[in-house]
Amino acid sequence: MPAPVNTLKHRLQAGETLIGCWLGMAEPYLAEISATAGFDWLLIDGEHAPNDIRSMAAQLAVLDAGGASTVIRLPDDDPARIKQALDIGAQTLLIPMVESAGQAERIYRATRYPPLGFRGVGSALARASKFAAIPDYLTTADDQICVLAQVESRAGLQALDGILANDGIDGVFIGPSDLAADMGHIGRPAEPAVKEAVLDALRRIRAAGRIAGVLSMDPAYITDCRDAGANFLGVGIDVTLFAGAMRAHASKFKQST
Ligand SMILES: O=C(O)C(=O)C[C@H](O)[C@@H](O)CO
Numbered sequence: 001m002p003a004p005v006n007t008l009k010h011r012l013q014a015g016e017t018l019i020g021c022w023l024g025m026a027e028p029y030l031a032e033i034s035a036t037a038g039f040d041w042l043l044i045d046g047e048h049a050p051n052d053i054r055s056m057a058a059q060l061a062v063l064d065a066g067g068a069s070t071v072i073r074l075p076d077d078d079p080a081r082i083k084q085a086l087d088i089g090a091q092t093l094l095i096p097m098v099e100s101a102g103q104a105e106r107i108y109r110a111t112r113y114p115p116l117g118f119r120g121v122g123s124a125l126a127r128a129s130k131f132a133a134i135p136d137y138l139t140t141a142d143d144q145i146c147v148l149a150q151v152e153s154r155a156g157l158q159a160l161d162g163i164l165a166n167d168g169i170d171g172v173f174i175g176p177s178d179l180a181a182d183m184g185h186i187g188r189p190a191e192p193a194v195k196e197a198v199l200d201a202l203r204r205i206r207a208a209g210r211i212a213g214v215l216s217m218d219p220a221y222i223t224d225c226r227d228a229g230a231n232f233l234g235v236g237i238d239v240t241l242f243a244g245a246m247r248a249h250a251s252k253f254k255q256s257t
Pocket residue numbers: 048152174175176177178179215237
């Protein structure tokens with residue numbers, strides 16, 4: 001019995017355009033609620049949300065049970081964190097702040113078992129192998145791993161061709177917020193210079209035959225990114241949606257009392 005098929009990877013690589021939502025509440029119960037919304041994928045954010053390996057594992061369990069496609073974003077490119085995320089069962093990883101081809105290669109190798117890489121062997125303890133219930137896990141896991149490099153700085157854009165030249169990098173995600181900050185327009189991802197850099201990068205990523213990702217809650221921004229070729233579209237953030245709905249609801253009644 002082989003490792004689970006990563007349908008998200010294969011759908012994106014086939015060119016499907018799939019929408020998803022960031023999960024930053026760090027709570028399995030709320031993740032389960034989000035899984036009923038109908039997004040094609042849900043991303044458990046370990047970079048900016050208060051997630052740790054245990055909370056991410058708990059969210060993976062409820063999301064997998066519900067049939068949702070999942071992504072884990074780690075706080076950095078630490079090979080030990082990559083190993084832990086893969087061992088708890090993540091198959092699609094988003095790694096932030098990628099700025100060179102060499103860094104991309106190290107990230108790729110951290111996701112693969114020898115001889116392709118240096119991922120440590122711990123499948124006997126790993127949820128990923130269904131705790132060794134998948135006897136062929138070690139020889140079939142590599143093909144189901146999807147590595148998405150997050151490029152979100154001028155240095156990263158300058159290195160983009162080198163990153164895309166690595167066949168082990170399945171896709172590149174452009175981070176408009178951090179790119180805006182790096183370009184001197186912090187808090188303004190829709191600044192014309194920033195948006196054009198985002199759209200140009202997305203065109204280059206798809207021209208290279210890779211998955212192209214972006215995140216924006218602005219429908220017009222998303223449409224422009226989709227038109228530029230983005231097919232891994234983050235269109236929501238649970239925390240932002242929840243906070244906005246709570247504030248709007250309270251305001252509705254406070255005005256009337
Ligand atoms: O730079 C970006 O944009 C992202 O990486 C997304 C942010 O991290 C996300 O938290 C929304 O601000």
